[in-house]
Amino acid sequence: MPFHVLRRGLAVATVLLTAGIAAPRAAAAETAAPYLPAPTGAHPVGTTSLYLKDVSRPDPWVPSANAREVMVSLWYPATSAGSQRARYLTPKESELLLTSSEITSVPPDILSRTRTNAYTDAEPAGGRRPLVVLSPGFPWPRSSLTALAEELASHGHLVAAIDHTYENHGMTFPDGRVVTCAACGRPDAGDFEKTVVQSRARDVPFVLDELTRKYPTRIDRSRIAMAGMSMGGASVGETMLADPRVRAGINLDGRMFKDLPGSGLSRPFLIFGAEGAEASWDRNWPHLTGWKRRLTVAGSIHPSFTDYDMLTRQIGVPFGGKLAGTRSVEITRRYVRAFLDLHLRGGPQPLLDRPSRRYPEVRFCAPETCR
Template sequence: MRLFEILLVLSCLALLLDLLFIKRSVKKTGLGLCIGSSVIFVVQLLVEGYRWQLLLVYILMALLLLIVLFRHSRKMVNIKLGKLLKYSLSSIIVILLVVSTSLSVYLPVFHLPKPDGPEKVGTQTFHFTDQNRDEVLTDDQSDKRELMVQIWYPTENSNNNKSEALFPKDKEMFKKYIQTYSNSLNLPDFVFDYWKYSRTNSYENVEILPSTSPYPLVLLSHGMGTSRVLHASQAENLASHGFIVVTIDHTYSTFATIFPDGRVTDYKTKMTTIDDRRKIGNIWTQDVEFVINQIEKLNSGAIESQFKGKIDLNNIGVMGHSFGGATAFNTTYLDHRIKAEINMDGSLYEVENRDVINKPFMFIRSGSFKDWLVDFKNDKNSDNEINKQLSDELHIIKNVINQGGSAIYVEGTQHFNFTDLQFYSELIKLTGITGDINGKRGSSIVNQYVLDFFNKQLKGTGGNLIQGPNDMYPEVKFIDPEDL
């Protein structure tokens, strides 16, 4: 909970205690509590802002203020309540306060954790259209493939700009954005309204930090049905350590993608068969390759921007989560411009002709990998296409390890611990999509291993963590190729 939200709840309790234990004749105490509580009430609404989780607290605060004021008024008739009724009403008030407070705690106004690098982080968003590709995920045959990408980079923020909101600042755009979430989850719009208060650690459209050498580039793809928003903290952390990071929204495969003209696209991707996965995987692979083309134009000045000459195109890395991780693997394998890749808990959709491992790859799997591997081995003799696909994938991971790459899993994590979803609410753990590990701890571990890998492969420094077990991170287990 935020500071004035806590003070607001405490003020309600103080007013209730005044009603229960302070004599009516002691006016100064009651009036002082009313004045102080009123100030906190107003400041909370004006500074921190209203949110629906505190609705019961707001109502109870208004009622308690009125009752205490009238109680100490000379004109107020002294009404005697029996002890049973008085304490029953007080118990109901306390229960309502606990309910509202619990909603505020478990559906909090969250902010992204601060990056641990030495540099501040700037961000800028671009809208790119691939005129050479038709959009096959819509019915309009004239549509071309459009992408929203966000660039994160080191900055001085010399103008002391305020950090950016995580979600769209424009009220109408924000409303459209959360409507796509509410429609998908069959929830009313107001449930997500408090997201407007969540903030990043980045500063929009500020100047890139001057450097004697260009910055290495990392492209980041989200998982199926999520969006680039869920990887903002990973992008910020890498940028704070001297990387330029490009996060991509794969249009029509996200919960919501918002375009500069106010259009908001939702999820329209069909994923029922292995062939569907390969078809969509091909689209995403082309997305990444197209974005690299656009970054080359930014760096050359063909597209006017502040990034001209600032990007090291000889040191390009790609990473992704889930389907985005599989896309990162596939794109790295096919595109000679990409030097290294990280796949975060993504099952590969293309395993044929992927045996020649000639680049640095890293697989980071969730804590369920070990149990999954046991289950697969018990059923590996089943003759079906899915099992063959999984067997080929394990063969690829084994090749990666044998060729000097890395493959680890993080105990206590589940699939969505590789996204920022773990910061949204502790209640998400109850669904099983995030693990028992503390969200900030899980995020920090993944960030450290991602940074260590790209430092070694794109900067030629570090690389200690990916060499083997480390006492600082006992949750990280290195996969033995003999177990695959």
């Protein structure tokens, strides 16, 4: 299948990755500043960014870089709200994301104006917390999962989203360096998708090592989960096989480019994505031997499992999904949180056992019924 028409799991150099839908160009005459919906938990949310460097390996996309550098955003429950809201993207990152996606009818810095709900100067609440690692789609930045991260932090989780360097349109290091998508020019190389998956399955354990070393009194090492969107979702299973610390995994609309082994994966796993057949999910379903669910969302498209289906609607360049307003974010937040509460906190979650009248868009299915 050509790189630019993959339906799930591999994001190309456009913000819209769903096959058959072109990136929109027309925008409303007046473009209001976009916003993320407020999280629903009891905790105010704080956030900080971390620069991490793995000197044990070269960068897989730029071999001349003799170390793997990554940026991580950490969201956490805070004692009270701060005074300085976190920036969603820098103006330059917004410009790179939009222009790479051929969206030129809105101000190039518009996404940098997105109103977030986390504060950079908020004091962390005490106690050891469950940790959730987020891996974004390719070539999207870690900020694409901010609404989900804020929600989970407001309910008491620590959340770490990773920018997989050179795998997104633009990211900024603390010294001011802005790097772009070196991997985007290599989609036709042999085993490209597997290379991405395997690289991310090394990034995540490295980040876990660094976080548990840096925050030994804040992270409950027995309660770690991973959620990934698109290529990030494709990497969850591989990461869980590589690192037993990851107790549970969520694949958000990601084609599984590297199959699970015949021995299977026995830890809890949720597949949550758009409607329709997906051969890689069918193929790997029997190899998920522990608790598992496969849920689909009517009216969703690939970006619906990030902030982007909602934000592009707000800035006047909607992608064509049928989930109006903030509904796509609301649904994703609620089901991800239910999964984490079940498997990291042990609380019963009827939402994961049967269809819900509150979320009629969500369908329970198995391979033979997901057509």
